[in-house]
Amino acid sequence: xxxxxxxxxxxxxxxxxxxxxxxxxxxxxxxxxxxxxxxxxxxxxxxxxxxxxxxxxxxxxxxxxxxxxxxxxxxxxxxxxxxxxxxxxxxxxxxxxxxxxxxxxxxxxxxxxxxxxxxxxxxxxxxxxxxxxxxxxxxxxxxxxxxxxxxxxxxxxxxxxxxxxxxxxxxxxxxxxxxxxxxxxxxxxxxxxxxxxxxxxxxxxxxxxxxxxxxxxxxxxxxxxxxxxxxxxxxxxxxxxxxxxxxxxxxxxxxxxxxxxxxxxxxxxxxxxxxxxxxxxxxxxxxxxxxxxxxxxxxxxxxxxxxxxxxxxxxxxxxxxxxxxxxxxxxxxxxxxxxxxxxxxxxxxxxxxxxxxxxxxxxxxxxxxxxxxxxxxxxxxxxxxxxxxxxxxxxxxxxxxxxxxxxxxxxxxxxxxxxxxxxxxxxxxxxxxxxxxxxxxxxxxxxxxxxxxxxxxxxxxxxxxxxxxxxxxxxxxxxxxxxxxxxxxxxxxxx
Ligand SMILES: [Cu+2]
Numbered sequence: 449x450x451x452x453x454x455x456x457x458x459x460x461x462x463x464x465x466x467x468x469x470x471x472x473x474x475x476x477x478x479x480x481x482x483x484x485x486x487x488x489x490x491x492x493x494x495x496x497x498x499x500x501x502x503x504x505x506x507x508x509x510x511x512x513x514x515x516x517x518x519x520x521x522x523x524x525x526x527x528x529x530x531x532x533x534x535x536x537x538x539x540x541x542x543x544x545x546x547x548x549x550x551x552x553x554x555x556x557x558x559x560x561x562x563x564x565x566x567x568x569x570x571x572x573x574x575x576x577x578x579x580x581x582x583x584x585x586x587x588x589x590x591x592x593x594x595x596x597x598x599x600x601x602x603x604x605x606x607x608x609x610x611x612x613x614x615x616x617x618x619x620x621x622x623x624x625x626x627x628x629x630x631x632x633x634x635x636x637x638x639x640x641x642x643x644x645x646x647x648x649x650x651x652x653x654x655x656x657x658x659x660x661x662x663x664x665x666x667x668x669x670x671x672x673x674x675x676x677x678x679x680x681x682x683x684x685x686x687x688x689x690x691x692x693x694x695x696x697x698x699x700x701x702x703x704x705x706x707x708x709x710x711x712x713x714x715x716x717x718x719x720x721x722x723x724x725x726x727x728x729x730x731x732x733x734x735x736x737x738x739x740x741x742x743x744x745x746x747x748x749x750x751x752x753x754x755x756x757x758x759x760x761x762x763x764x765x766x767x768x769x770x771x772x773x774x775x776x777x778x779x780x781x782x783x784x785x786x787x788x789x790x791x792x793x794x795x796x797x798x799x800x801x802x803x804x805x806x807x808x809x810x811x812x813x814x815x816x817x818x819x820x821x822x823x824x825x826x827x828x829x830x831x832x833x834x835x836x837x838x839x840x841x842x843x844x845x846x847x848x849x850x851x852x853x854x855x856x857x858x859x860x861x862x863x864x865x866x867x868x869x870x871x872x873x874x875x876x877x878x879x880x881x882x883x884x885x886x887x888x889x890x891x892x893x894x895x896x897x898x899x900x901x902x903x904x905x906x907x908x909x910x911x912x913x914x915x916x917x918x919x920x921x922x923x924x925x926x927x928x929x930x931x932x933x934x935x936x937x938x939x940x941x942x943x
Pocket of ligand 1: 855909911
């Protein structure tokens with residue numbers, strides 16, 4: 449080897465190492481421990497507000513100071529008798545759908561969707577959940593119901609996954625009338641897709657008289673759109689002239705347009721009534737993944753029906769045998785920024801105690817040793833996520849922006865937030881309350897909520913595939929700790 453050859457080899461080796469060593473370091477560093485606490489995840493973000501005494505910049509974990517409140521203590525008071533008692537048994541295996549198909553998935557009490565949980569606002573709901581044979585374990589989350597933290601049903605954060613043959617009892621007081629749903633929050637990207645879910649209807653204390661109700665639970669089984677477990681249009685008997693409130697739940701990972709063959713009013717979204725909703729004609733309403741809308745329609749007097757479409761499936765409301773006219777999808781969407789009329793919200797949205805940024809992007813890197821082009825939050829990859837830290841009573845502003853190339857349905861547990869602006873334009877209609885908000889690529893929402901439910905709460909993408917790819921952060925109340933752990937050793941995998 450000449451001197452020149454030796455130099456060449458040396459240069460090649462140095463260049464290779466300069467590439468391989470940092471990559472190897474990134475790979476090594478990205479591997480998730482077999483067991484870890486959500487409190488040690490990422491870095492604290494105080495949103496410009498007060499820091500706890502002795503808080504350390506690098507470690508959110510420093511905050512599990514002695515004397516903290518465990519999530520297990522943030523519970524529904526004991527002693528009160530339940531008003532509504534429900535037994536749910538989850539199974540894994542064949543699912544016989546209402547449309548006659550049989551698929552591999554999950555059932556609740558033998559069906560999917562599972563039974564509807566119905567209660568009245570203020571009632572204590574007690575749900576005994578049994579895992580018959582779901583090998584990966586289960587946990588049940590009450591999507592959109594702002595329950596106490598101990599009842600939130602997130603494996604590894606608020607409880608351990610319920611193992612096969614085991615049970616868990618959930619108790620919560622129905623805090624708000626509206627349309628909600630329950631689903632597994634253990635291996636949720638697989639178990640929810642497979643059908644481990646069902647609807648929840650909370651009626652107001654004084655229901656409106658003369659309004660019939662119908663449920664439309666949208667789900668994709670094996671990639672096929674269904675409503676209430678069947679493809680096509682399910683007939684729902686309703687007399688001519690009857691007002692019908694259709695409660696639609698989107699349990700899929702993507703947004704779903706919904707429209708009707710007659711004009712409708714959007715009575716509610718995400719369980720909150722729209723203030724003074726006007727009649728809508730020629731526009732569809734988009735239900736975000738995880739989101740719900742209540743549409744009110746009136747069955748025509750001429751004996752024909754109303755077609756309620758969620759894509760290629762839906763309901764036909766009308767007298768027995770009623771035909772409903774074909775109803776092509778409108779090209780325009782209803783914009784909730786300008787729908788209904790303004791009214792008070794119960795807190796001052798002008799004053800913020802904390803301001804958080806939730807900027808959704810995409811970048812190359814490693815997550816748990818896997819190279820990829822991953823979702824990022826504020827430029828970071830999972831698990832190096834912001835731990836948004838608040839105190840009880842804070843008014844919180846959050847700017848959620850998306851420059852990742854895809855829509856993300858953002859879901860904060862335990863709270864409802866109100867939209868202030870989208871792309872700088874303020875809400876001019878009814879207060880727009882949500883728990884599941886579609887943020888389109890290029891959009892930026894400013895939202896506000898009151899930190900009024902202490903705990904450790906997931907704030908994640910409800911495209912559950914994205915969540916499983918690391919689109920998961922948490923909102924943490926100062927001084928709250930969890931004894932539960934995530935990771936393969938713990939058996940808890942909430943996403
Ligand atoms: Cu997403």
